[in-house]
Amino acid sequence: MDVNGASVAERVRPAGPPGDNDRLLRRLRDGLPLVARPFLAIGQAIGQSEAGVIAAIRDLVETGAASRFGIIVDHAALGFTANAMVVWDVPDERVDAVGAALGGRRGVSLCYRRPRRPPVWPYNLFTMIHGRNRDEVRALVEELADGCGLAGLPRELLFTVRRFKQTAPCYGRDGRE
Amino acid sequence: MDSIRDSSDPTDRRLLDEFQRGFPLIPRPFAELAARLGSTPADILDRLRRLTAAGAVARVGAAFRPHRVGASTLAAMAVPPGDMVRIAALVGGFEEVNHNYEREHRLNLWFVVTAADGARVRAVLAEIEAATGLPVLDLPLERGYHLDLGFPLWT
CATH class of the missing domain: 3.30.70.3460 (Alpha-Beta Plaits)
Structure with a gap:
């Protein structure tokens, strides 16, 4: 879908140390699990604390590696065709x-x-x-x-x-x- | 899907419009969404599951910025209309081309080339020119003002 125009493809995975951060990024590809404590669930899956997961995501946004963290909508499905x-x-x-x-x-x-x-x-x-x-x-x-x-x-x-x-x-x- | 497209449910709309960025990074984020939208955590989770199943929500997560690793450019070509499918396939065959669209213009094929560095990007553009016999316009990003930050849908 052409939601983001030519430049969305210019986006890349942020640079960062391998290891914990890579595992977190891979988890985040599929989005937060829709449960009451999603950061705890991610942390349990990758062996990090809930606070550590939250801090790492905050870091992604504050350093500018991620442009935003939130609900990623599919514009075409919403009729923006x-x-x-x-x-x-x-x-x-x-x-x-x-x-x-x-x-x-x-x-x-x-x-x-x-x-x-x-x-x-x-x-x-x-x-x-x-x-x-x-x-x-x-x-x-x-x-x-x-x-x-x-x-x-x-x-x-x-x-x-x-x-x-x-x-x-x-x-x-x-x-x- | 039509029920999603034409959704007049004000909570759905606010959920989709107000949390494309700035999602609360706290232990119980859906409870915070519920508090702001005058709902319950279970209701918010149900809505997100329904909107995800309907395709309206891709995920709750991060959108990553361009240019954090490697180099890229936006490129354009004027393809003879009768030759579009063949040329587009040639261009798309390069693994460095990760975005390839036909648009209505004399310059009718637009694609993004991404590689480890600028020299490799330029080399790929030259290879595409050689493979297609068509000149390529190279339009690298100079400055981003608004890169995939989401936008309001209804307001």
């Missing part, structure tokens, strides 16, 4: 402020800056926008343009047609997240 990579040509002196403003807006899963490659590629700001259908995506783009100071700037919507491949990154070892 239309999505587009929306690209914008934002003046360099404004792009950081605009990028920061776009993040966290409704329907925006990713926002990042990449280089322009004139003349074939004039856009420097990339967003992934999700909606229940293409009209909703178009409406969200208008809303973002008006709300984040992007009205009138060159932009294009690249609707997703199909996915050929989406796998975890490979680094020559088990790199699955």
Whole structure:
């Protein structure tokens, strides 16, 4: 599913010492067990204390290895079946402020800056926008343009047609997240 | 699934909207969710089991950031439309390509190349150009403003 746009695949398993942390990360792939004390259950499975598991997860988030810890929703299952990579040509002196403003807006899963490659590629700001259908995506783009100071700037919507491949990154070892 | 898509259950919606990040890292996290949503721990666990079974929830867990290990780039090609399936298969055949999508644009094939270092990424792009006979646009990440932090679904 193209929920996270091209860049979700750029995510990788965090670097860290092998051993306990690796075992914890492998456990976390499948998510927390849905029991009253999930961190205790994980700890019992890998030989760590409940407090140790909680501290290790907090560390993942605080060091930035994990972008978040929470409920990972499947947008397609929730009806968000239309999505587009929306690209914008934002003046360099404004792009950081605009990028920061776009993040966290409704329907925006990713926002990042990449280089322009004139003349074939004039856009420097990339967003992934999700909606229940293409009209909703178009409406969200208008809303973002008006709300984040992007009205009138060159932009294009690249609707997703199909996915050929989406796998975890490979680094020559088990790199699955 | 339609019941999930069209879910008008306010507790389901709040559960999915408010805990995509900042999940409580405490011994009894579902009790905390229940307290915030005016429910019971058993009810929250039942909802999560149901939403997971329906496919709406992939897991309760971590989303990892890019660029913690190795190097990657987003690349694009303009593939003649009649040749899309063949070219996409060639590109996807590289084990360093872990994300490969057709999008509506003159540049219609977009893929991510990830490898141990930048030199290997550039080498793979060159190999893809050689294999397909098509130029590849190389668009490495310069700065991330919002990387898979989740987003509100209903509000």
